Ligand code: ADP
């Protein structure tokens with residue numbers, strides 16, 4: 001990483017939130033501050049400086065980053081999540097509270113459903129600045145917790161380091177495994193020591209998986225073919241409860257679960273479907289405008305910063321902070337119901 005301690009003017013065509021809120025005056029005010037882990041403003045904004053096409057452009061190094069650099073993080077969080085700095089975040093992972101009968105029981109549109117949450121261990125730096133030793137410690141603690149899972153959630157851990165290239169490529173194309181971070185994560189420091197202490201845990205039928213030391217210390221994932229969103233959420237909720245008995249996660253009353261990227265704060269949840277919308281696909285302006293209205297985000301089929309393939313999209317909740325987990329999934333569900341209805345009328 002080549003990190004500058006000089007303020008860099010963001011160009012006119014840079015629209016990231018970091019460029020919107022980081023004035024020269026604010027840069028000067030924050031540039032010599034460090035968190036208890038030595039994390040600096042320059043490290044936090046490097047991804048947005050190196051990648052002027054970032055949407056956000058900032059990452060945290062630890063929970064303290066959000067307080068130390070609050071004059072920059074607060075407006076970014078308010079802008080992205082519509083969440084003010086005096087609000088409290090409330091959690092609800094109770095599947096009984098979700099109103100989500102399968103919106104596509106005949107399987108015409110929804111190919112698969114996936115819900116993930118991010119978690120980071122309390123007291124350890126985030127992946128952007130974690131040391132080799134601490135990353136290893138995270139792996140040991142997380143894998144030990146995962147190996148205690150029983151029943152449908154029981155599975156095995158596969159470290160990336162000892163995985164064959166063929167297995168790795170197959171798991172990535174099956175949407176099970178993560179790939180090395182893209183240029184945004186690279187510039188945030190998240191690819192350091194790759195693939196050391198990274199790996200995936202999954203159960204036999206691969207409906208439950210956990211990513212270790214990707215963008216966050218832990219990602220807990222529930223996924224299956226089809227549109228039974230409630231079943232996917234129920235499995236996720238059970239897994240999170242079990243894992244939470246073994247590990248203490250970084251969280252607070254204002255920001256909820258602490259994550260490397262401020263877009264994931266709060267529930268740290270992304271609930272998505274892979275959905276085939278051949279008619280809407282011919283009118284991206286309409287698709288985007290419905291997505292905005294229902295707080296949805298549209299991604300490509302191979303994850304963030306990828307293009308969609310044909311008419312298949314990854315559609316997920318956009319809001320994660322100041323809403324409960326149930327509301328995140330409900331957002332996705334309500335939007336999907338509308339998208340399917342409109343697709344049917346076209
Ligand atoms: P995140 O973990 O933040 O959701 P990505 O957008 O990079 O990150 O997605 C991770 C992987 O999960 C990608 O391979 C993506 O294709 C896959 N994925 C996301 N949603 C679904 C879904 N509904 N069905 C199947 N795979 C999915």
Ligand code: CIR
Pocket residue numbers: 016047053054055056057058184261263304
């Ligand atoms: C960016 O700023 O565009 C990247 N760092 C990714 C931000 C998080 N992703 C997202 O909101 N889709």
